[in-house]
Amino acid sequence: MIDGSLPSDAASSGPPGLLEVEHLGVSAGSRKILDDVTLSLPDRTVSAVLGPSGCGKTTFIRCLNRMVELSPALKIVGSVRLLGRDLYDREVDPALVRRRIGMVFQRPTVFPQSIFENAAFGLRLVHADEDEVDRSVMDALKRAGLWDEVHDDLDRSALALSGGQQQRLCIARALAVKPRVLLLDEPTSSLDPHGTQRIEATVRHLKEEIAVVIVTHNVGQAARISDRVAFFHAGRVVEVGATPDILERPREALTEQFITGRFT
Amino acid sequence: MSAVPASGWADWFSPTELVRFRRRHLVDRWIGRLVPIVFLVAIVPILDLIFWISQRALPTLTWTTLTTNPTGNAGGLYGPIVGTVDLLLLGLAIAVPLGIVSGLSSAIFLPFRWGEVVRGAGDLLVGLPSVILGYFGYFALVIYFGWGASLLAGGVTLGFFMFPYIARASDQAFSSVPPDLKDAALGAGARLRQYARRVAFPIALPQILSGIFLAAAIGIGETAPLLWTALFSSYPPTTLSQPTGYLTGLIWNYYDEPLTFGTEVTLAFQAAFLLIVIVVVMNVIVRLYAERSRKKLEGLYG
Ligand SMILES: Nc1ncnc2c1ncn2[C@@H]1O[C@H](COP(=O)(O)OP(=O)(O)O)[C@@H](O)[C@H]1O
Ligand SMILES: [Mg+2]
Numbered sequence: 001m002i003d004g005s006l007p008s009d010a011a012s013s014g015p016p017g018l019l020e021v022e023h024l025g026v027s028a029g030s031r032k033i034l035d036d037v038t039l040s041l042p043d044r045t046v047s048a049v050l051g052p053s054g055c056g057k058t059t060f061i062r063c064l065n066r067m068v069e070l071s072p073a074l075k076i077v078g079s080v081r082l083l084g085r086d087l088y089d090r091e092v093d094p095a096l097v098r099r100r101i102g103m104v105f106q107r108p109t110v111f112p113q114s115i116f117e118n119a120a121f122g123l124r125l126v127h128a129d130e131d132e133v134d135r136s137v138m139d140a141l142k143r144a145g146l147w148d149e150v151h152d153d154l155d156r157s158a159l160a161l162s163g164g165q166q167q168r169l170c171i172a173r174a175l176a177v178k179p180r181v182l183l184l185d186e187p188t189s190s191l192d193p194h195g196t197q198r199i200e201a202t203v204r205h206l207k208e209e210i211a212v213v214i215v216t217h218n219v220g221q222a223a224r225i226s227d228r229v230a231f232f233h234a235g236r237v238v239e240v241g242a243t244p245d246i247l248e249r250p251r252e253a254l255t256e257q258f259i260t261g262r263f264t
Numbered sequence: 265m266s267a268v269p270a271s272g273w274a275d276w277f278s279p280t281e282l283v284r285f286r287r288r289h290l291v292d293r294w295i296g297r298l299v300p301i302v303f304l305v306a307i308v309p310i311l312d313l314i315f316w317i318s319q320r321a322l323p324t325l326t327w328t329t330l331t332t333n334p335t336g337n338a339g340g341l342y343g344p345i346v347g348t349v350d351l352l353l354l355g356l357a358i359a360v361p362l363g364i365v366s367g368l369s370s371a372i373f374l375p376f377r378w379g380e381v382v383r384g385a386g387d388l389l390v391g392l393p394s395v396i397l398g399y400f401g402y403f404a405l406v407i408y409f410g411w412g413a414s415l416l417a418g419g420v421t422l423g424f425f426m427f428p429y430i431a432r433a434s435d436q437a438f439s440s441v442p443p444d445l446k447d448a449a450l451g452a453g454a455r456l457r458q459y460a461r462r463v464a465f466p467i468a469l470p471q472i473l474s475g476i477f478l479a480a481a482i483g484i485g486e487t488a489p490l491l492w493t494a495l496f497s498s499y500p501p502t503t504l505s506q507p508t509g510y511l512t513g514l515i516w517n518y519y520d521e522p523l524t525f526g527t528e529v530t531l532a533f534q535a536a537f538l539l540i541v542i543v544v545v546m547n548v549i550v551r552l553y554a555e556r557s558r559k560k561l562e563g564l565y566g
Contacts, residue, residue: 067451072375099453109448111463112564121462122452159563173452 018043018211019064019101019181024078026059026068026235033059033074035235041181046203046212048222048243051232052263057215058106060232061183064213065101066094082180101181102174107190108166115161116154118169122177136176143209144172145202164195168202175206182206184214188221200225219259223247231255314540321537324530334498334514338527341535344509346500347415351510352484354419359426359483360476366427367434367472372460383435389428395488397425402492416504418494425489426479433475437468442565467564470557477550481543487512511535 017040026034034056041047041064049057062068064080066087080087087097099122110118117124119137128136137154141147146168150156158169167187174182184203188196203225206212216222222229223243230240231254239252250256257263273282332340370382401421411417441464449459495507496517514535518528 065451067447070447070450095450095453095455098451103447103451105444105447105451107444109442109444111445111448112467112561121449121454124462125452125454125458159561170448173448177453 017041018083019213020079020081020084021064022079022081024060024063024080025076026056026063027075028073033235034063037078037235037237039230039237039240041211041213042228043180043211044207044209045228046207046214046226047228047230048226049213049215049232050219050222050229050246050258051217052258053217055232056235057217057232058185061103061185061213061215064181064183065098065103067098067103069094099177100179101183102177102179103183104167104170104174104185104187106186108163108170110158110161110166110169112157112159114155115150115158115169118158119172119176121173136178137172140172140176141169143175143202143206144168145198145205146172162195164191164198167191167195167199171199171202179210181211181213184212186215186217188216196221219247219261231258233258317533317536317540320530320533324527325534325537329531329534333500334509334528334531339498339531341511341514341531341538343497343499344511344514344535345538347494347497347508348484348510348512350415350501351419351422351490351494351508352480354415355422355426355483356476356480358420358423359430359479362423362427363430363475363479364434364472366431367436367438368460370431370435371438372464373456379435383432386428386431386435390432393488394425394486397421398489398492400424401489406493412505413493413495413507414505415494415501415508418490418508418510419504421489421493422483422486425486426483429479429482430472430475433478434468434472437471437475438464440471441467467561470554470561474550474554477546481546484542485512485539487516491516511539515539 019041021037021039021041024034024037025032037060049060051057059068059074063076064087068074068076076088082097082100085092111121116137119140120133123133123136138147138151141150146165149165150161150169158166161169167190171182171184171187188199191199200221203212203214207227214221214226226243228241229243229246231238231246231250231252233254238254239246239250246255247259250259277285329340330345331342333343334340366382366386370379370386374382398421401417401424405411405417405420406413409417438460445463445467446459449463450456454462490510490513494510494513496513497507497509499509501508512535515532518532521528521532
């Protein structure tokens with residue numbers, strides 16, 4: 001892999017997790033934001049990263065596609081492997097990592113362009129041909145659950161969409177380049193209940209094809225859409241397991257306190 | 265039971281609260297009255313100046329004034345008008361690319377600290393008296409490079425004069441792009457320069473264009489950078505190496521001629537009038553354009 005590309009699915013023989021995080025640590029100066037995080041994130045599964053505000057959830061998922069490197073003050077140790085390949089290897093191109101591992105943020109981040117151009121953004125970065133762009137955009141909008149609402153006027157400004165629609169457009173933009181993993185950082189925190197419900201429905205569908213990692217501080221949301229939960233507290237993983245096990249029979253006192261609402 | 269107590273608001277607020285509130289209210293009202301007065305104090309001398317210039321410029325201003333060259337004690341403004349436009353375009357051809365590249369580097373490509381250095385240098389240039397830039401142009405371009413007093417030397421000097429204004433406008437324009445969008449673009453696998461070109465540039469463009477227009481409006485009224493670099497001429501330039509006339513130069517040359525001597529003084533007033541009209545028109549264009557593009561981006565910063 002001298003060209004810096006990432007392994008394809010054909011090369012997937014090894015470990016059970018699609019993404020393997022080992023001894024990951026992030027610090028800002030002397031302060032540890034993440035401390036010795038080891039986690040395995042399986043394919044075709046919704047993994048929820050659950051925990052109180054400020055526990056390092058955002059920092060954690062930004063490590064999964066090297067977005068964390070955009071904050072020059074942060075120092076990163078440990079490894080993150082996609083299909084066995086270390087994403088932080090010097091040979092690996094971060095731009096490629098971010099195409100394979102897409103990301104959606106806390107607030108919708110549409111560009112002031114048409115709906116179509118927003119969805120096509122990632123495709124246009126690599127000179128895809130027009131027919132392929134058309135097809136991929138349509139496919140992505142369908143998978144994001146937005147197609148029925150926008151298909152008759154794709155040239156409309158994306159800024160005219162509602163917040164929930166904008167967030168689904170951001171999901172479509174990430175999906176258009178066919179990632180293996182989709183990272184969502186509290187994607188519904190700025191949305192109303194209806195918008196939240198639509199996003200959750202979309203996420204449940206997505207796991208039929210790809211791995212989804214969703215950050216949330218909402219126990220109900222984790223229960224509704226995730227298969228596995230990793231509970232974070234103060235930069236560490238407190239426990240991790242199947243969603244019903246963690247939410248109904250937590251082993252750790254901290255987890256129990258959090259899910260019963262004794263701290264948030 | 266009524267919601268308002270019988271004794272009025274006195275039951276809801278303490279006496280000190282009421283006194284303070286009333287005082288604030290009065291202060292607000294007085295400031296509200298003072299603002300228009302201060303505005304008038306500022307605007308009256310400007311209006312008076314415009315009136316004074318128009319009075320001397322308009323009676324003899326005709327189409328011929330704009331289409332004939334100045335000739336001793338008669339003629340019009342044609343040569344200096346063409347020269348002004350040529351100098352401005354040449355200057356912009358240098359200032360616009362340099363300014364945008366400077367703004368791109370300070371706002372997007374350089375680490376924050378180096379960006380600050382570039383911004384500081386730009387502010388220093390803005391603060392540099394234009395007469396010093398004129399001397400610099402004279403010694404460096406006219407003498408050292410041997411270009412002579414010419415359209416080229418004048419245009420390049422004017423370009424360096426306008427450059428920091430455009431650099432500052434570009435820096436502010438690129439910096440005001442919501443940072444979320446940078447995350448979004450890079451998160452979709454864009455490289456920094458792809459983010460700059462595809463996302464930041466279209467959003468920043470209206471603000472950059474406004475900056476260019478304002479820099480041009482400031483540049484068009486400058487005399488000092490041009491006096492020793494473009495020198496002066498009554499005729500429109502035909503090559504880059506000729507001395508070139510410009511409206512402010514004409515004012516500089518003619519404004520103190522005795523009124524009885526001929527038309528030169530009138531010509532100076534007409535040049536001043538023309539400059540005022542051009543600058544006002546440019547400002548109006550900028551404002552209309554800025555308003556239109558603000559509407560188009562509505563919701564982006566919401
Ligand atoms: N670039 C940074 N520099 C310094 N501290 C940071 C930086 N990013 C995040 N932090 C700190 O790390 C902690 C975890 O932040 P974050 O990952 O955003 O938590 P969460 O998403 O769980 O609310 C917070 O205390 C935050 O202040
Ligand atoms: Mg967060």
